[in-house]
Amino acid sequence: MSRSLPLLLLLSLPALTVNAAVAPAYRPVATNGPEDDTAQKGRLNGQVRDEQGRPVEGVSVALKGTYHGTATDASGRFRLTAPEGDYQLAVSSLGYELQELAVHVTAGQTTTLPAFTLVAGSQALQEVTINGSRSLNERPVAVGKMPIAPLDLPQSTFTVERQVLEQQQVVRLSDALANVSGVYVSGNTGGYQQEISGRGFSFGSSNTFKNGVRYNNSILPETSSLERLEVLKGSTAILYGNVAAGGVLNLVTKKPRFESGGSVGLRAGSYDFYKPMLDVYGAVNGSEHVAFRVNTTYENSRSFRDGVKGERFYVNPSLLFKVGAKTDFLLEGDYLNDNRTPDFGLGAINYRIADVPRSRTLNTNWANIGTQQKSATATLTHRLTENWQLRGVAAYQGFSSNLRSAARPTTIRDSVDVFAGLNKKGEPNKILTGSPALYGNLVRSLQATDISEDYFLGQLDVTGQFRTGLLRHTLLVGADADKYNTVNVAYNRVANYDSINVFEPGRFNARTSQPDFSRNTRTFSPIRRVGVYVQDLISITDNLKLLAGVRYSYQETGSQQLTYKDGKLGELTKSSDDAFSPRVGLVYQPLKTMALFASYSNSFNLNTGTDNTGKALVPTLVDQYELGVKKELLDGRLSANLTAYQIVNGNLAQTILADAANYNSAFPAAKELAGEVTSRGIELDVQSKPLNGWTVLAGYSYNRTTYTKSNVYTVGSLLRYNPNHTANATAFYTFEQGPLRGLNAGLTALYIGERQAGRSARNNVVNDQYRLIELPDYAQLDASVGYSLDRLSLRVKLSNLLNQLSYNVHDDNSVNPIAPRQFLTTISYRL
Structure with missing residues (x-):
C-alpha cells in the first residue's frame, strides 16, 4: 500500500521551466561536442591498434583546433562526425607517441581511414600506461536508465567487463558473479538453473534482466554473447517495480558494428x-x-x-x-x-x-x-x-x-547404528x-x-x-x-x-x-x-x-x-x-x-x-x-x-x-x-x-x-x-x-x-x-x-x-x- 512521500522529495521535483542549455550534470562519455546543425557534415571511421595488432580502447581521437573528438571503443574503432573541411587528426594515449594525420571531411560521405598503430613512446617504461576502459565509478550502468556516473549515484554498482569475461573463460553466470562482492549462488536445484542471491534476498526472474528487459532465469543463461555484466545493488523498485531488495543483474549483449x-x-x-x-x-x-x-x-x-x-x-x-x-x-x-x-x-x-x-x-x-x-x-x-x-x-x-x-x-532411510551419540550441545x-x-x-x-x-x-x-x-x-x-x-x-x-x-x-x-x-x-x-x-x-x-x-x-x-x-x-x-x-x-x-x-x-x-x-x-x-x-x-x-x-x-x-x-x-x-x-x-x-x-x-x-x-x-x-x-x-x-x-x-x-x-x-x-x-x-x-x-x-x-x-x-x-x-x-x- 502507498506511503506518504518525504516532504524533501516533493520539494525536489522541479517545475519544467527550462533556462538556457547547460552542461550535463553527469560525467559524460567523450562525444563529438557541439556542432553547427546548419553545416553540412561528413564522417570519419577508423581503428587504433597496438604493435601486436590488438585493438586499443580509450584512445583519444580529435580534430585539432575544434571541439570534435571521441575515444575508441572496445574493438579500437572510432566514428567522428564534423563539418566539411580540412583538418589535422590527432591520435594520442598515455605511454604512446602522438600521431597526426591530415584528413578531409566530405559532406554527406564516410571516409574510412587506414588503421593507426600505436608505438610506445620513449618514456613509456617510466610512465604508467593505461590501455582504455573506464573505472568502476566512471561507467554508467544501462540498467540504471539514467546517464549518471556511479560516482554521482547514491547506490552501489559493479560492472564485469568483457576483458575479464574472456580472461576467465566464463561459461556460467556464477563464474562472472565470482567477481562481485555480496552476490552469490545460494542454490543449484536440479542443476539446470543457478539460484542467485544478494544481501540476503533471492534474485528471481523479476531481478534478472537482459539488455534492460526482464529475463526468465529458470535456465542457465548463455554467457558467450555478453559484452558485460551489470550489477545494481540495493533497491531498484523505483525503476522496475516489484523486485527483490538485494539488487538486479543486467546481461548486456554485444551490439552491431559498422566495421567488419x-x-x-x-x-x-x-x-x-x-x-x-x-x-x-x-x-x-x-x-x-x-x-x-x-x-x-x-x-x-x-x-x-x-x-x-x-x-x-x-x-x-x-x-x-x-x-x-x-x-x-x-x-x-x-x-x-x-x-x-x-x-x-x-x-x-x-x-x-x-x-x-x-x-x-x-x-x-x-x-x-x-x-x-x-x-x-x-x-x-x-x-x-x-x-x-x-x-x-x-x-x-x-x-x-x-x-x-x-x-x-x-x-532416505536412517539407522539407529549411525546417529546415536551427542549433538553439538552435548545432548x-x-x-x-x-x-x-x-x-x-x-x-x-x-x-x-x-x-x-x-x-x-x-x-x-x-x-x-x-x-x-x-x-x-x-x-x-x-x-x-x-x-x-x-x-x-x-x-x-x-x-x-x-x-x-x-x-x-x-x-x-x-x-x-x-x-x-x-x-x-x-x-x-x-x-x-x-x-x-x-x-x-x-x-x-x-x-x-x-x-x-x-x-x-x-x-x-x-x-x-x-x-x-x-x-x-x-x-x-x-x-x-x-x-x-x-x-x-x-x-x-x-x-x-x-x-x-x-x-x-x-x-x-x-x-x-x-x-x-x-x-x-x-x-x-x-x-x-x-x-x-x-x-x-x-x-x-x-x-x-x-x-x-x-x-x-x-x-x-x-x-x-x-x-x-x-x-x-x-x-x-x-x-x-x-x-x-x-x-x-x-x-x-x-x-x-x-x-x-x-x-x-x-x-x-x-x-x-x-x-x-x-x-x-x-x-x-x-x-x-x-x-x-x-x-x-x-x-x-x-x-x-x-x-x-x-x-x-x-x-x-x-x-x-x-x-x-x-x-x-x-x-x-x-x-x-x-x-x-x-x-x-x-x-x-x-x-x-x-x-x-x-x-x-x-x-x-x-x-x-x-x-x-x-x-x-x-x-x-x-x-x-x-x-x-x-x-x-x-x-x-x-x-
Missing part, C-alpha cells in the same frame, strides 16, 4: 565439454545506415556427476539502423534450446550429508528437462535536442520447459527407529511438469538536462506496462517407481523404462503490471547532489485451474495491488575523486494467500537504508567503494498457527502480516583499470539476515542459504614488452563462508522435521594463462585448483556438490 570483424573459436574442457563459437559483425552490404551482428554457439557436455549430460544451441542476431543523424533503431533477437539431465543431487540423511563419492547421482537414466527460450527486443533512441533524449522499448519473451524426472530425494540425539539394513535406502517417485510463459513489455523513457535557477537537473520520466501469461501443467506423481541405495548403487535393480504420466491440473496465471516514475538528480552545488523520485505501480494477478480428472474449469480469480515506491539520496563530493552518499528507498513484495477472513493479503513493504563512500585512487587507476546497508522487510506474511487466537478453521492455510526480516551488512569493491599490464578485482561482503519478528520462526535465527562472509580477488598480468609480449596469466580466488540449509526451526517447537544443515566455509582458486599472437589466441584454465569439496543445498533434498578440479581451454581467431 568478429571471431571464431572452440572451447573444450574436462568431462567431454565442447563449445564452438562464432561472432560476426559488420555493415549490411557496406551500408552506412544498417549494421548487423550474429553470435552463435553450440555446447555439448557431460559432467563429473554420473550419467549427467547437457546439450544446447544458442543464437543472438541483432540489427542496428541509423535512421537519420539523431535516431537509432536496434533490433535484438535471442534463441536458446537447452536439454540436460536434471540433477537434484543427494538428499540428506537425518539432516546430514552422506559421505559418498562426488559423482554419485540418484536420478533415473532417462530423466530430462528440455527448455526453449526466445526473445525479441526493439529499442528506439531519438535525440530530441542536445540535452534531451527519448527511448522506447518493446519486447517479447517466450519460455517453455518440460521436465520428466525422479522427484527430489526426501525420504543425546533422538534414537531413531528402523533397521540398519535400510540405511541409505530411497524409494524413488517420479515427477513431470510442463511450463509455458509469454512475456510482453512496453516502456518509454525521457531523459534530459536543464536548469531551474541555480540548480542543475538530470531528469528521468518514464512509464512501463508488462504482462505475463503463464501456463503450468502438473502431472500426477508416480509413487514407488523403484528403490536405490545411496551407498550401494547396485543393491537393487534400477528400472530403465519411462512410464506414461497422466495430467493432473492445468493452471493459468496471468499478471498485468503498469508503472509510472519520475527521478531527478539535482546538482545543488558542484559537490552536493540530491537524487529524488517516486514510482507508482499497479499490479493485477489472476489464477484459473482446470482439473483433468473431471474436466472442471474453475473460475478465473483476480486480485489487484498498488504501491508507491519513493527514493531519496544525497551525494557529497569533498573531492572530485571522492563521494560520500546516504539514501533511503522503499519497495514492495506481493503476498500470496489470504488472511483469516479469506481476503487477499496486501503487499509487504521493504525499507532500505544505505551509506557509502566511493573513492578514485592513483589518479583514477584504482576505484574502491565501501557500502553499509540495512534492509527491513516488514509486515512479512506468515502462516497462522493452529493454536493461535486468530486461527480460523474455515481458512486453515490463512496467513497474517506478523513477521519481519532484517538484513544488515557491508560491502567493499575494488577494481583497477588495466595498468602496467595488471588488472585487479577484489571484494568483501559481510551480511547477517535474521528474523527480527515472527510467530513461526525463532526470533534472531538466520535465514537459510546466505553466507555471513564472502570474498573475491582476481589479478591478471599481461606482458607488454620483451619476448613474452602477448602472454598473460592470472589467479581468481573465491571465499564462501558458513551457511545453513535444511529447514528453519519453528518457534518454540521441538520437532525433527525442522532441523538445519550446517555447511562449512570453503575457498576456491582458479588459475589461468593465455597467449595472443596477431589474430590468434589461446587460453587455458584450471578451476578449483585445490579440489575443494562443498555443496549448494536447497532444503534437505537437493544437495549438489560443487565441481572438482577441471581444465578448460579456448582457442580463437579474430576475423
Whole structure:
C-alpha cells in the first residue's frame, strides 16, 4: 500500500521551466561536442591498434583546433562526425607517441581511414600506461536508465567487463558473479538453473534482466554473447517495480558494428565439454545506415556427476539502423534450446550429508528437462535536442520447459547404528527407529511438469538536462506496462517407481523404462503490471547532489485451474495491488575523486494467500537504508567503494498457527502480516583499470539476515542459504614488452563462508522435521594463462585448483556438490 512521500522529495521535483542549455550534470562519455546543425557534415571511421595488432580502447581521437573528438571503443574503432573541411587528426594515449594525420571531411560521405598503430613512446617504461576502459565509478550502468556516473549515484554498482569475461573463460553466470562482492549462488536445484542471491534476498526472474528487459532465469543463461555484466545493488523498485531488495543483474549483449570483424573459436574442457563459437559483425552490404551482428554457439557436455549430460544451441542476431543523424533503431533477437539431465543431487540423511563419492547421482537414466527460450527486443533512441533524449522499448519473451524426472530425494532411510551419540550441545540425539539394513535406502517417485510463459513489455523513457535557477537537473520520466501469461501443467506423481541405495548403487535393480504420466491440473496465471516514475538528480552545488523520485505501480494477478480428472474449469480469480515506491539520496563530493552518499528507498513484495477472513493479503513493504563512500585512487587507476546497508522487510506474511487466537478453521492455510526480516551488512569493491599490464578485482561482503519478528520462526535465527562472509580477488598480468609480449596469466580466488540449509526451526517447537544443515566455509582458486599472437589466441584454465569439496543445498533434498578440479581451454581467431 502507498506511503506518504518525504516532504524533501516533493520539494525536489522541479517545475519544467527550462533556462538556457547547460552542461550535463553527469560525467559524460567523450562525444563529438557541439556542432553547427546548419553545416553540412561528413564522417570519419577508423581503428587504433597496438604493435601486436590488438585493438586499443580509450584512445583519444580529435580534430585539432575544434571541439570534435571521441575515444575508441572496445574493438579500437572510432566514428567522428564534423563539418566539411580540412583538418589535422590527432591520435594520442598515455605511454604512446602522438600521431597526426591530415584528413578531409566530405559532406554527406564516410571516409574510412587506414588503421593507426600505436608505438610506445620513449618514456613509456617510466610512465604508467593505461590501455582504455573506464573505472568502476566512471561507467554508467544501462540498467540504471539514467546517464549518471556511479560516482554521482547514491547506490552501489559493479560492472564485469568483457576483458575479464574472456580472461576467465566464463561459461556460467556464477563464474562472472565470482567477481562481485555480496552476490552469490545460494542454490543449484536440479542443476539446470543457478539460484542467485544478494544481501540476503533471492534474485528471481523479476531481478534478472537482459539488455534492460526482464529475463526468465529458470535456465542457465548463455554467457558467450555478453559484452558485460551489470550489477545494481540495493533497491531498484523505483525503476522496475516489484523486485527483490538485494539488487538486479543486467546481461548486456554485444551490439552491431559498422566495421567488419568478429571471431571464431572452440572451447573444450574436462568431462567431454565442447563449445564452438562464432561472432560476426559488420555493415549490411557496406551500408552506412544498417549494421548487423550474429553470435552463435553450440555446447555439448557431460559432467563429473554420473550419467549427467547437457546439450544446447544458442543464437543472438541483432540489427542496428541509423535512421537519420539523431535516431537509432536496434533490433535484438535471442534463441536458446537447452536439454540436460536434471540433477537434484543427494538428499540428506537425518539432516546430514552422506559421505559418498562426488559423482554419485540418484536420478533415473532417462530423466530430462528440455527448455526453449526466445526473445525479441526493439529499442528506439531519438535525440530530441542536445540535452534531451527519448527511448522506447518493446519486447517479447517466450519460455517453455518440460521436465520428466525422479522427484527430489526426501525420504532416505536412517539407522539407529549411525546417529546415536551427542549433538553439538552435548545432548543425546533422538534414537531413531528402523533397521540398519535400510540405511541409505530411497524409494524413488517420479515427477513431470510442463511450463509455458509469454512475456510482453512496453516502456518509454525521457531523459534530459536543464536548469531551474541555480540548480542543475538530470531528469528521468518514464512509464512501463508488462504482462505475463503463464501456463503450468502438473502431472500426477508416480509413487514407488523403484528403490536405490545411496551407498550401494547396485543393491537393487534400477528400472530403465519411462512410464506414461497422466495430467493432473492445468493452471493459468496471468499478471498485468503498469508503472509510472519520475527521478531527478539535482546538482545543488558542484559537490552536493540530491537524487529524488517516486514510482507508482499497479499490479493485477489472476489464477484459473482446470482439473483433468473431471474436466472442471474453475473460475478465473483476480486480485489487484498498488504501491508507491519513493527514493531519496544525497551525494557529497569533498573531492572530485571522492563521494560520500546516504539514501533511503522503499519497495514492495506481493503476498500470496489470504488472511483469516479469506481476503487477499496486501503487499509487504521493504525499507532500505544505505551509506557509502566511493573513492578514485592513483589518479583514477584504482576505484574502491565501501557500502553499509540495512534492509527491513516488514509486515512479512506468515502462516497462522493452529493454536493461535486468530486461527480460523474455515481458512486453515490463512496467513497474517506478523513477521519481519532484517538484513544488515557491508560491502567493499575494488577494481583497477588495466595498468602496467595488471588488472585487479577484489571484494568483501559481510551480511547477517535474521528474523527480527515472527510467530513461526525463532526470533534472531538466520535465514537459510546466505553466507555471513564472502570474498573475491582476481589479478591478471599481461606482458607488454620483451619476448613474452602477448602472454598473460592470472589467479581468481573465491571465499564462501558458513551457511545453513535444511529447514528453519519453528518457534518454540521441538520437532525433527525442522532441523538445519550446517555447511562449512570453503575457498576456491582458479588459475589461468593465455597467449595472443596477431589474430590468434589461446587460453587455458584450471578451476578449483585445490579440489575443494562443498555443496549448494536447497532444503534437505537437493544437495549438489560443487565441481572438482577441471581444465578448460579456448582457442580463437579474430576475423
